[in-house]
Amino acid sequence: MSTSENTKVALPAMTHTVGMPRHQKIIFIVLLAVLLALPFVVYPVFAMKVLCFALFACAFNLLLGFGGLLSFGHAAYFGMASYVCAHAAKVWGLTPELAILAGTATSAVLGLVIGSLAIRRQGIYFAMVTLAFAQMVYFFALQAKFTGGEDGIQSVPRNDLLGIFPMNDDMTFYFFVLAITYGGILFIYRITHSPFGQVLKSIRENEPRAVSLGYRVNRYKLMVFVLSATFAGLAGATKSQVFHLASLTDVHWTMSGEVVLMTLLGGMGTVLGPIVGAAIVVTMQNYLASLGAWVTVIQGCIFVIGVLLFREGIIGVLSRILKKPL
Amino acid sequence: MFKRIALTTVAATALATAPAWATDVKLGVLNDQSGVYADLSGQGSVLAARMAVQDFDAAGKGINVEIISADHQNKPDIASNIARQWYDRDGVDVILDVPTSSTALAVADVTAEFGKIFINSGAATSDLTRANCQPTTIHWTYDTAALANGTGKAVTESGGDTWFFLTADYAFGHALERDTTAVVEANGGKVLGSVKHPFPGSDFSSFLLQAQGSGAKVIGLANAGADTVNSIKQAAEFGIVQAGQKLAGLLLFINNVHSLGAETAQGLQMTTAFYWDMNDGTREFSKRFQAEAGAPPSMVQAGVYAGTLHYLKAVEAVGSNDPAAIVAKMKEMETDDPLFGKGYIRKDGRVIHDMYLMEVKSPAESTGEWDLLKQIATISGEDAFLPMEDGGCAFALAK
Numbered sequence: 001m002s003t004s005e006n007t008k009v010a011l012p013a014m015t016h017t018v019g020m021p022r023h024q025k026i027i028f029i030v031l032l033a034v035l036l037a038l039p040f041v042v043y044p045v046f047a048m049k050v051l052c053f054a055l056f057a058c059a060f061n062l063l064l065g066f067g068g069l070l071s072f073g074h075a076a077y078f079g080m081a082s083y084v085c086a087h088a089a090k091v092w093g094l095t096p097e098l099a100i101l102a103g104t105a106t107s108a109v110l111g112l113v114i115g116s117l118a119i120r121r122q123g124i125y126f127a128m129v130t131l132a133f134a135q136m137v138y139f140f141a142l143q144a145k146f147t148g149g150e151d152g153i154q155s156v157p158r159n160d161l162l163g164i165f166p167m168n169d170d171m172t173f174y175f176f177v178l179a180i181t182y183g184g185i186l187f188i189y190r191i192t193h194s195p196f197g198q199v200l201k202s203i204r205e206n207e208p209r210a211v212s213l214g215y216r217v218n219r220y221k222l223m224v225f226v227l228s229a230t231f232a233g234l235a236g237a238t239k240s241q242v243f244h245l246a247s248l249t250d251v252h253w254t255m256s257g258e259v260v261l262m263t264l265l266g267g268m269g270t271v272l273g274p275i276v277g278a279a280i281v282v283t284m285q286n287y288l289a290s291l292g293a294w295v296t297v298i299q300g301c302i303f304v305i306g307v308l309l310f311r312e313g314i315i316g317v318l319s320r321i322l323k324k325p326l
Numbered sequence: 327m328f329k330r331i332a333l334t335t336v337a338a339t340a341l342a343t344a345p346a347w348a349t350d351v352k353l354g355v356l357n358d359q360s361g362v363y364a365d366l367s368g369q370g371s372v373l374a375a376r377m378a379v380q381d382f383d384a385a386g387k388g389i390n391v392e393i394i395s396a397d398h399q400n401k402p403d404i405a406s407n408i409a410r411q412w413y414d415r416d417g418v419d420v421i422l423d424v425p426t427s428s429t430a431l432a433v434a435d436v437t438a439e440f441g442k443i444f445i446n447s448g449a450a451t452s453d454l455t456r457a458n459c460q461p462t463t464i465h466w467t468y469d470t471a472a473l474a475n476g477t478g479k480a481v482t483e484s485g486g487d488t489w490f491f492l493t494a495d496y497a498f499g500h501a502l503e504r505d506t507t508a509v510v511e512a513n514g515g516k517v518l519g520s521v522k523h524p525f526p527g528s529d530f531s532s533f534l535l536q537a538q539g540s541g542a543k544v545i546g547l548a549n550a551g552a553d554t555v556n557s558i559k560q561a562a563e564f565g566i567v568q569a570g571q572k573l574a575g576l577l578l579f580i581n582n583v584h585s586l587g588a589e590t591a592q593g594l595q596m597t598t599a600f601y602w603d604m605n606d607g608t609r610e611f612s613k614r615f616q617a618e619a620g621a622p623p624s625m626v627q628a629g630v631y632a633g634t635l636h637y638l639k640a641v642e643a644v645g646s647n648d649p650a651a652i653v654a655k656m657k658e659m660e661t662d663d664p665l666f667g668k669g670y671i672r673k674d675g676r677v678i679h680d681m682y683l684m685e686v687k688s689p690a691e692s693t694g695e696w697d698l699l700k701q702i703a704t705i706s707g708e709d710a711f712l713p714m715e716d717g718g719c720a721f722a723l724a725k
Contacts, residue, residue: 043411049403142496142525149497151451152402154431154458239403244435247402247428289396289408296360296399 020193023324027272028186035178044170045242050282051174051181052239057262057274058188059231064260065269066192067224068204072127072256073114073134074232077107079251080137081233082240086153087146089241095159096167096176100237107233108226110137115225119218134256141251152247156240173242180238184231189271191227200224232259261299265306267313272326276315348388351647353379353634354418356408356433357448359397362551363425365581366624367448369395371423373619374627377611378634387642394418398429405429406436413440419647420445420637423630427451427498434463443649445637447629450498450550450577452712455676459719462653463675467629468599470577472681472710474502476597477574478509480683480703481544486572486595490542491520492533492557494549499525502548502576518542523557525549530557531564538566544595550577559590567593579624583686583698591698592688597681597710600625600665601699604682607664622696632663636671669707674714674722678707 020028038047056078063069085103088094094102118129141147148154158167167173191197203210203217210217240246249255258281266277281299288295310317319326355375357367372395379391394416398405405424412418413436421437424430425448437444438460445464446454452469453459482489489510493499499522507517518540521533527549534557537545545566547554554575561573575582575596583591602612602622611631612622623631640655641647661669661677669679684699692698714722 043407043415045407045410049407150427151431151453151497152428154428155435243403243406243432245402245406245428245432247432249401249403249428285399285401285404286407289398289404290394291397294360295397 020189021324024271024326027326028189031272031275032182035182039171039174044174046282046286048170048174048177048242049239049286050279051177052235052242053259053262053278053282054275055181055184055238056232056235057259057266057278058185059228059235060259061263061268061270061274062188062192062231063224063228064263065273066197066200066204067221067228069119069221069225070127070260071118071130071225071228072253072260073130073132073137074228074259075251075253075255076114076134076137077111077229077232078236078239078255078259079141079246079248080110081107081236082246082250083141083147083153085237086156086240086246089159090153090156091146093157093159095163096161096241099159100180100234100241103237103240104230104233107236108230111226111229111233112222115222115229119221119225131253131256134251134253138248138251138253141248147246147248150248152245153240154245156244156246158241158244177238177242180234184234185271185275188231191224192271196220196223261303263313265303265313267315267317267319267326270313270315270319270326273313273315277313280314348390349641349645349647350390350392351420351638351641352392352394352416352418353637354409354412354416354421355393355395355423355630356398356405356412356421356429357395357423357425358400359395361400363400363448363626365621366579367423367425367626367630370615370619370621370623370627371395371447371630373615374623374631375422375634377615378631378638382635382638384638389638389641391638398424400426400429402428402432406432409433409436410440413437413442419443419649422446422633423448423626425449425626427453430454431458434458434460437462441649443637443653445630445633447633448626452717455672455674456712456717456719459674459717459722461675461721462649464633464653464656464671464677465675466633466677467625468597468681469676469711470498470502471505471712472599473576473597474505475509475712476681476683476705476710477546477576477595478506478515479513479709480597480705481572481574481595482510482513482515484683484702486544486574487515488542489515489517489544489546490537490540491517491546491548492530492537493520493522494525494527494553495522496525498550499548503546506546506548506576520548523549523553525553527553528556530560533557534561534564534566538564538569538571542571544572544574546574546576547578548576551582554578555582555586558586558594562590579626580622580696580698581624584621584696588687588689588692588698591686594686595702596684596686596699597705598625598684598699599679599681600628601682601684601701603697603699604701611664616696628665632661632666633677635663636661672714672722674717674719676711676714676717678711680707681705681710 081103084106085099088099088102114133262277267273420443430449447466452471454465493503578596644651657671666679683703
């Protein structure tokens, strides 16, 4: 309980004390080892794509799994950041880290604006408000000159990192992306396991009670919304550097749907779930591509099976069997 | 699945019977197999590529051809990823088809990076051979400029000299309207006005009434896909064509006309690069194609066939699968195939061939399910496609 002493909130007895429980430390080390080995096993560009979507899903999970807020408009932050990052790298000639920062900052601001309006409503209304704003962002991306309409921003260069290290080799860039994603995931873990994260969970479980305890729940909700948008933006911005392009796909509402699918499939509210979910969905889209129309059918079937048979998601089920939070 | 097995078998037989000095080439057909463009490209394009290989008798000429295909789901990141993997790991020599502008531009970049060959048939953007041109890109069938040019010029010349545009309100629609306006005015026509509709739209009634009220002889539809189909349907409900105005679709495929039906679409004018019922060559090919695919080939699928055929001719002439030499040979040789006739490939990768202004037949004229179009005019390639000098393709213009 040492982490929540200063938060005054009565929480169910926590099993862990300071820092990570041992089994989660092991998980993070194994995860790092797997990710370090990944580009030697699968195609590096594909591996980078998995990383970007894993971070995106983790950002979404922060909002849904820990904040209990279902946003249907996360493509807006993901896509807008990728446009800004691509524009910054191509037109302004910024280095990758600055371009990604520019994209991420844009999403943070966007998240602040949309979030401050959306959190005033709950449940389905919240979801609809976020969807409506995401559609506005989509139309902006469709109309604005700098986004190139349906052509997107193409041939985005990968400038030298910090102006020194060439990044054009996919293998080199993978480790840069890995650093971003792994750092992002650790940061999200830290947020969810901080006093702030505990308050969030209490709001998710019983909002009136959190209010009665004296928490300004809207501030917490806004904070987590902005954080989630920021990390979604970080993922989107990185993706535009990976693929040298930014396009309407990333701001389209189907992208918002895909991230929900990834998170639910992997396990909402778990640490590893979104990563696993993202890996599964991205793998299906890539490796089943030669099956043509069957990709979407298979994706749909897996989703239906997931919802019917293991609602907690793959990692959620595992976690229940092992009786340990994963 | 079955088709893949069939393909592998074809390739395996080819391997078994080919002479020892054979050249191996691997073609990758990358297109939309599950979305809105699946009908006009999709598995039909794979079939077209396979027919080109058979018709060329590649195995008999010592060229072992293997064809693989994938669905890019209209997402540029998936297209780019697959293209990279194909070139880098799977030894693909040439990528074919690739509809939708964003995916095509992405694949063009990846192809240039690996120094392979990209023969596009499905995408509309003229940027492929203009601002975003690559020495490794060949753009076969059509582009927005040719459609705007073709329809704008031919319709204006045939008496439709006052226009009103119904434009999809995004970059593509704006570009189409701008290009067509320039052509109409250059040919002595006049644009009376235009109205922008939201993209994607579903209710076009108020816009169509505005178009009707303008009194223009021609209503130009500067939109695409479902928007075009819906605006044509609603125009039919208002009896716009019956009242004497003509509709001109600026980007329309035979499959769209088929889904609309002759009753609804009659009198509509459109530009196409290929129609199955033009001459003996196109009819013979289309008959074989339809027997397997169930529908006659779209111009995109025809472009995949012609592109594959021309590529194989270049491979035979060069005698190896060195991409740079093959591209040079492809641009040097005249193109000549039963579907597009004679033509040539410009330095910037633009294939120059005739385009045709077509009109949708009335139900009385139409004798069959697919007997939908009649030819109004032939637009020569030089007139249809924009001149290279104005294109801004850096490498082609460099001396």
